[in-house]
Amino acid sequence: MKKTKICLIMAVLLILSTVTGCTKKKEEKPEDGYSINYLVLVNKLNPLPENWEKEIRTENFTNSVGMNVEVETKAYQAYLQLKQELENEGVYIDLDSARRSIEEQQQIMDEFSEEYGADYAAKVVAKPGYSEHHTGLALDLYLIVDGKDITLNEDLVQYPEIWQKIHEKMTKYGFILHYIDGKEHITGYAYEPWHLRYVDDPEIPKEIMDKGITLESYLGMVNETDPVIDLGTSAIYSEDELREMAILIKCTFAAWKDCELHSIRYAGDEASSEENLKWINSISTGTEYVKVVEFLMDFHSPKNNENSALEADHEYTDYQWWLGRDAEGSWEIVSFGY
Ligand SMILES: [Zn+2]
Incomplete structure (x- = not known):
């Protein structure tokens, strides 16, 4: 039996601006009155228009x-x-x-x-x-x-x-x-x-x-060069705290020559486990961490990157960033990669 294609999706989080009415309506009206908006946008954030x-x-x-x-x-x-x-x-x-x-x-x-x-x-x-x-x-x-x-x-x-x-x-x-x-x-x-x-x-x-x-x-719904920052929801950390961590990652990433940032996402409270805390402390060079957080990143490596450890012209998805908080409350990046 033939398998029906249902446009299987990747588990990609999508955060777009909450603009509604993303339309560039066509003016012409045919004589028989049939006129639909051929530029209608239906995606994970925009439902099919009523009627x-x-x-x-x-x-x-x-x-x-x-x-x-x-x-x-x-x-x-x-x-x-x-x-x-x-x-x-x-x-x-x-x-x-x-x-x-x-x-x-x-x-x-x-x-x-x-x-x-x-x-x-x-x-x-x-x-x-x-x-x-x-x-x-x-x-x-x-x-x-x-x-x-x-x-x-x-x-x-x-x-x-x-x-x-x-x-x-x-x-x-x-x-x-x-x-x-x-x-x-x-x-x-x-x-x-x-x-x-x-x-x-x-x-x-x-x-x-x-x-x-x-x-x-x-349609002007997104600017393709803007990275998507998704702070998700957390029962442990405030939005401000998560934003601060995301900015820390973004600034570190900015030094990666010609890499294009697509998204940074909070990986969820489950990653802040005792086990992961033990792990980051085991690879730490001195600092004793009291909290651990994981973020995930999608980015694209440059076409020409002979001097880098990254694969050339490659879309990296769910790339991990691990941060630790010390006893004084400051966060730092402990590890990144897969
Ligand atoms: Zn399809």
Whole structure:
């Protein structure tokens, strides 16, 4: 049985500014009155707008593996044109999944909760109402290679040269790649070469893809160069205290030449254990620590870093920073790395 792609997510924390109404509305109104906002942003922080499900028009068709697929009307027309152009060049694609209703997403969530537990389900399945697939504008492609349907994510990633061809062609038909590589901290999703997003106006995809930015930053929701600082919640430390620690890490990191900081996150109260305290004291060179705290960091190493111990041009995720507090109450960095 074919595995349905549900855009499995990485357990990436996402903190964006709480701006609402992230829209750049299009002015034109077609004569038949059908007008939706093709730049709508639905992600882990922004739910599907109310009435969207009533307003969109969709098309249904059956794909090469016999599944029914529903797509927003205009996105579907654009997809057919893209498909035709690719076929002329010997690249064969089909649609695995496009529109999913909030109800269907809830079903997926329930199935996962039942099988793996609610915590795991919440981590890997988009919350109903917060999946881009609700819009009908997100299209998950699969490939047909030598007459064979390639539908599983782990198989699809084996064809980077085919995806490159698709990504080159898609912009002129109004599609962008939303979950681009290295932007997990902004989109909340790992790289998904198959997840195309229709934004209508072909000028916009070109700009977004040429700049290598996310839809979030095109819409002004985030500044891609600003790191995300997530202090989480703690029953032990105040927000001010946690902020001070995050700043200490940020300042230390600032000396790492050409490294790009993406996020710093408080790892949680569980890391402040007796065991970890013992450990940092065992590696300490003199100071006796009375408290221990862990932070996690995502960052990107520079393309050229011959003199560094870091791997070149690499996205480091969940990189650990350990801090200790001495008897006088001052915090310092004791250790970092994996
Ligand atoms: Zn998808």
